[in-house]
Amino acid sequence: MEFGYFTMPSHPPERGLKAGHDWDLQTFRWLDELGFSEIWVGEHHTAPWEPHPAPDLLIAQALLQTSRIRIGPGGFLLPYHHPAELANRVAMLDHLSEGRLNFGIAASGLPSDWAMFNVDGMSGANRDMTREALDIILKLWSSEAPFHYGGKYWQVDRPETMFGFLKPHIRPLQAPHPPIGIAGLSKRSDTLKLAGERGFLPMSLNLNPAYVASHWESVEEGARKSGRTPRRADWRLVREIFVADTDEEAWRLSVGDMMGRMMGEYFLPLLANFGFKDYLKHDPAVADSDVTVEYCAHRNWIIGSPDTVVRRIEDIYADVGGFGQLLVFGFDYAGKPEAWRHSLELIAREVMPRVKHLMPDGPRLAAAQ
Numbered sequence: 001m002e003f004g005y006f007t008m009p010s011h012p013p014e015r016g017l018k019a020g021h022d023w024d025l026q027t028f029r030w031l032d033e034l035g036f037s038e039i040w041v042g043e044h045h046t047a048p049w050e051p052h053p054a055p056d057l058l059i060a061q062a063l064l065q066t067s068r069i070r071i072g073p074g075g076f077l078l079p080y081h082h083p084a085e086l087a088n089r090v091a092m093l094d095h096l097s098e099g100r101l102n103f104g105i106a107a108s109g110l111p112s113d114w115a116m117f118n119v120d121g122m123s124g125a126n127r128d129m130t131r132e133a134l135d136i137i138l139k140l141w142s143s144e145a146p147f148h149y150g151g152k153y154w155q156v157d158r159p160e161t162m163f164g165f166l167k168p169h170i171r172p173l174q175a176p177h178p179p180i181g182i183a184g185l186s187k188r189s190d191t192l193k194l195a196g197e198r199g200f201l202p203m204s205l206n207l208n209p210a211y212v213a214s215h216w217e218s219v220e221e222g223a224r225k226s227g228r229t230p231r232r233a234d235w236r237l238v239r240e241i242f243v244a245d246t247d248e249e250a251w252r253l254s255v256g257d258m259m260g261r262m263m264g265e266y267f268l269p270l271l272a273n274f275g276f277k278d279y280l281k282h283d284p285a286v287a288d289s290d291v292t293v294e295y296c297a298h299r300n301w302i303i304g305s306p307d308t309v310v311r312r313i314e315d316i317y318a319d320v321g322g323f324g325q326l327l328v329f330g331f332d333y334a335g336k337p338e339a340w341r342h343s344l345e346l347i348a349r350e351v352m353p354r355v356k357h358l359m360p361d362g363p364r365l366a367a368a369q
Contacts, residue, residue, distance in 0.1 A: 001317075001358040003347060004038035005031050006074055006203070006238045007330030009058070010262055013048040015332060020051060023334040024058055025065060030341055032066035034348035040074025040104050040181065040203070040327065046112035049266040056093055063097050072102025074203070075183065079108055079119045079129040083136035084156050087170075091141065094172040103178040104203075105134060107191060127190050129153050140168070141177050181236070185279070187211070189218045196222030196230050203236040206329050207279040208300050212237060213320040232360035233324035237316070240301040241328045243346040244339075247304040253339050254303045258331050260293045268293065306350035313355050322360030 005027075011020035028039055041058055044050035052058060055073040062071050076086060094101040107130040108114065114121035119129065132151045139149060140158060149156040161167040172178055181201035184192035195202040196219035204215045216235065223230040240259060244250035254260060268291065271277050277288045282299050297303060302312045313326065328347065333340035 001313075001323075001355050002037040002325045003352055004036055004040070004236065004325055004327045005330055006040045006042075006236075006327040008042040008044065008050040009052050009330060009332075010049055011051055011332045012258070012261070013051075015051075015334065017051060019334065020332065021058060023332055023337075024052075024330075025062055026337070027330065027340070027344075028062045028069070028071070029065055030344055032069040034344055035352070036069060036328075036344075036348070037325065038070040038072070038102060038327075040072055040102065042074050043077050043106075044110065044113065045077075045080070046110060046116055047266075049262060056089060059101075060093065060096060063100065068100075070100045070102050071097070072178065072181065073104045074102075075104030075106040075181065077108040077113070078105050078133040079126045080113070080117050081133070083133040083154055084140060086133070087137040087140045090137070090178070091170045091172040094174055094178050097173075099173050101172075101174070101178045102181055102201075104181040104183070105130065106183055109185065130191070131194065138177065141171055183238075184215055184218065185276075187214050187218075187279075188221075189215060192218040193222030193225075195219055196224075196228065197226045198222075199226075199228050199230075201234050201236060202230075203238060203327065206238045206240055206300065208282055209316045209319045210282055211279050216321060231324075232322045235323040235360070236325045236327050237320070237323050238327045238329050239316075240296075240303070240331075241309070241326075241343070241347065242301070242303045243306060243309050243343045243351060245305060245346075247308050250303045250305065250308075250343075251297070253336070253343075254301065255293055255297045257336065257339070258333055259301075260297075262331060263296060264293045268296075306346055306354075309347075309351050310354045313351070314358065317355075317358050322358070324360055 009024050031039060041055035043055050045053045059071050090103055107126045119126050132153050136149050136154060136156050143158055146160045147158050158168050179201055181203055182191045182195040183203040183205055185205050192202050192215050202219045204212045219230050242250050242254035242259060244253055277291045280291050280296060280300060302309055
């Protein structure tokens with residue numbers, strides 16, 4: 001098992017945009033130093049608790065301040081970008097990364113973002129736009145010959161060479177393209193089916209482990225459509241994680257600090273407005289009013305001393321049937337940076353070595369591909 005990082009990025013509304021950006025960069029430097037394997041950076045436009053609209057700006061700076069860790073958008077919201085323009089931007093960013101770029105994509109799930117960009121998310125247009133945009137991007141990266149793509153949402157051409165020297169020429173450094181990751185939330189997630197169908201990296205967002213177990217079924221369903229054999233080693237799980245020297249200290253610094261505040265002021269009310277609180281429950285009979293910060297900390301978060309966290313990871317791994325990478329959900333601890341740094345250090349030095357034996361798939365499945 002490997003460990004990475006998934007950040008929305010999340011910052012309290014009173015944090016200045018530059019200050020939040022600087023906190024993210026500091027955290028990324030720590031992650032690189034401590035041996036984490038990858039970072040995924042989200043994109044949002046209308047959520048004050050998720051205030052970064054351009055993950056590539058943060059990624060470009062982070063690539064200059066790190067040396068080993070892979071970094072990518074987690075993901076670009078494809079309905080809000082012209083696919084030809086984004087194809088060139090991502091390809092250029094891949095060159096700047098010297099091959100350390102991951103390319104995460106998403107369909108967008110905030111109604112306020114849909115409204116800003118006039119996208120009909122209620123009808124599923126955002127998902128259709130995501131598939132179409134991705135098709136165009138991959139075609140631009142792979143095709144040598146001129147073509148016209150006449151889509152429902154975009155008309156894109158790869159034109160003939162003009163004047164003997166003007167032509168499309170920007171392709172990613174990694175061949176055929178950077179690893180592509182797709183995050184999923186809902187049961188029978190369409191995006192996770194797409195991950196299975198195309199052989200992309202599936203990422204399950206931070207929900208109840210029993211619910212997340214159903215996500216692999218979506219990956220497998222999509223894989224059957226294209227005759228692929230999905231690998232659980234590619235599956236990423238995003239979890240809220242806080243490690244301290246004792247269980248009591250971990251509870252105080254998570255539930256009683258920024259993790260608890262963000263969940264209480266933003267994330268739980270957001271899920272409640274979508275009717276998604278069921279996704280956090282260990283039992284459907286649990287009342288919505290009982291799904292509190294404390295409930296999530298007990299049932300869904302991975303918090304405690306290193307011993308407690310190792311046991312919790314082993315339990316979740318068994319519950320979902322195995323996964324390849326655990327992504328620490330990012331929070332803004334700029335007010336207590338030493339606490340967040342210490343948590344990451346404990347993960348790297350005391351937790352990672354003790355869960356390395358959790359390796360889904362193995363020689364059998366790898367050899368079968």
